[in-house]
Amino acid sequence: MRRDLVAMTITQEPETTSAGKNRPDLGRATHLSCRECAATVELGPHYACMECFGPLEVAYAYGTVTRESIEAGPASIWRYKDLLPVPSNVADIPNTEPGFTPLLRADNLARELGMKTLWVKNDAANPTHSFKDRVVAVALAAARELGFTVLACPSTGNLANAVAAAAARAGIRSFVFIPSDLEQQKIVTSAVYGTTLVAVEGNYDDVNRLASELAGQHEDWAFVNVNVRPYYAEGSKTLGYETAEQLGWRLPRQVVIPVASGAQLVKVDKAFGELVSLGLVEGEQPAIFGAQAEGCSPVSTAFKEGRNVVKPVRPSTIAKSLAIGNPADGPYVLDITRRTGGAVEDVTDDEVVEGIRLLARTEGVFAETAGGVTVAVLAKLLREGQLDPGAETVIFNTGEGLKTLDAVAPVVGPAGTIEPTTEAFRALVPEA
Ligand SMILES: *Cc1c(COP(=O)(O)O)cnc(C)c1O
Numbered sequence: 001m002r003r004d005l006v007a008m009t010i011t012q013e014p015e016t017t018s019a020g021k022n023r024p025d026l027g028r029a030t031h032l033s034c035r036e037c038a039a040t041v042e043l044g045p046h047y048a049c050m051e052c053f054g055p056l057e058v059a060y061a062y063g064t065v066t067r068e069s070i071e072a073g074p075a076s077i078w079r080y081k082d083l084l085p086v087p088s089n090v091a092d093i094p095n096t097e098p099g100f101t102p103l104l105r106a107d108n109l110a111r112e113l114g115m116k117t118l119w120v121k122n123d124a125a126n127p128t129h130s131f132k133d134r135v136v137a138v139a140l141a142a143a144r145e146l147g148f149t150v151l152a153c154p155s156t157g158n159l160a161n162a163v164a165a166a167a168a169r170a171g172i173r174s175f176v177f178i179p180s181d182l183e184q185q186k187i188v189t190s191a192v193y194g195t196t197l198v199a200v201e202g203n204y205d206d207v208n209r210l211a212s213e214l215a216g217q218h219e220d221w222a223f224v225n226v227n228v229r230p231y232y233a234e235g236s237k238t239l240g241y242e243t244a245e246q247l248g249w250r251l252p253r254q255v256v257i258p259v260a261s262g263a264q265l266v267k268v269d270k271a272f273g274e275l276v277s278l279g280l281v282e283g284e285q286p287a288i289f290g291a292q293a294e295g296c297s298p299v300s301t302a303f304k305e306g307r308n309v310v311k312p313v314r315p316s317t318i319a320k321s322l323a324i325g326n327p328a329d330g331p332y333v334l335d336i337t338r339r340t341g342g343a344v345e346d347v348t349d350d351e352v353v354e355g356i357r358l359l360a361r362t363e364g365v366f367a368e369t370a371g372g373v374t375v376a377v378l379a380k381l382l383r384e385g386q387l388d389p390g391a392e393t394v395i396f397n398t399g400e401g402l403k404t405l406d407a408v409a410p411v412v413g414p415a416g417t418i419e420p421t422t423e424a425f426r427a428l429v430p431e432a
Pocket residue numbers: 130131132158159258259260261262263264265321322368370371398399
């Protein structure tokens with residue numbers, strides 16, 4: 001049916017795309033551009049360069065964007081719609097409305113780590129409790145405009161939640177593919193939205209391969225992080241915009257970001273660059289630091305060995321949301337961290353658990369394992385002298401601790417179980 005439509009419209013209407021409709025309204029986005037060879041591709045369901053297979057980036061005619069025009073927008077990522085590949089009326093279309101999550105000043109944690117000024121951007125406050133709601137909301141908006149009718153993804157867990165919820169709100173069908181050994185909490189919190197959840201025997205990289213094959217066979221399915229990846233990935237920029245706006249239109253000096261595929265880190269760097277070139281903030285690009293778990297650390301290993309090539313690994317870590325053994329944006333993470341004076345570091349699973357407990361105990365924020373990775377890497381970079389304790393720093397907590405309870409359940413619990421008497425309480429806590 002869609003093929004007929006394409007054939008019909010192409011002959012009658014020069015302003016058509018391969019998605020089979022008139023030139024899509026993706027706001028101020030003008031075309032796609034290859035990150036490697038700068039080849040230009042029209043807006044459409046394309047994700048790899050035909051010339052060199054490099055990743056495609058969304059390019060814009062930004063026009064004027066002011067602090068005032070942004071501040072007049074809704075308290076969600078749609079306040080930045082002029083900087084995203086989404087229809088101009090995106091705020092009126094059903095979606096999960098993620099974003100504008102709290103930027104918390106973390107004085108207790110800063111004191112404990114011997115730092116001057118530290119902030120935690122708490123993306124656990126998103127609709128399905130991770131930063132993935134940002135990328136999925138943008139992918140959904142773009143996918144509908146490009147003529148897709150089904151939403152799908154391969155996922156390490158949080159993306160499954162976000163896709164299932166967004167599709168439910170949009171009233172469209174979804175298919176979500178996960179590794180079968182995923183945390184129980186993330187399976188339940190995806191399935192509840194009525195998606196078709198498929199557990200695949202294999203690791204994330206196996207699931208991803210299956211998704212790519214299926215994407216080739218179902219032309220109406222938007223696999224958010226596969227065939228509409230250029231649009232999807234742009235959603236991560238909003239973390240950078242919000243951080244700057246919430247600091248009073250300033251950039252911090254250092255940022256620590258967890259790395260799975262690396263897309264988030266790459267796009268936050270792009271966001272900071274856009275803010276500077278649009279005159280929305282002044283000053284220098286922050287030093288950007290990447291955080292990985294030792295059991296899946298292909299990017300930090302390459303960083304430490306001074307290599308530009310990222311060697312794939314077989315992941316084995318409790319930080320399952322970061323367990324991508326063959327990260328698509330790995331080489332770009334290396335470029336950016338080196339160029340900005342940052343670094344990529346990794347920590348053991350025990351340090352991840354300690355990181356979760358440290359953030360919870362000092363700031364009242366319960367992070368999932370990815371947040372534990374970020375806090376533990378922050379502490380390690382400080383110990384190693386790679387991060388300046390006197391420079392203003394922002395860390396991203398990208399997910400919610402309730403989704404990875406098993407990581408901390410063995411090491412925290414009640415002080416004791418007592419009979420309901422004051423004597424029993426005094427015996428348990430003599431100093432109270
Ligand atoms: C997916 C995910 C990340 C990493 O995202 P990439 O863009 O793939 O590097 C970080 N934290 C959490 C909680 C995630 O779910």
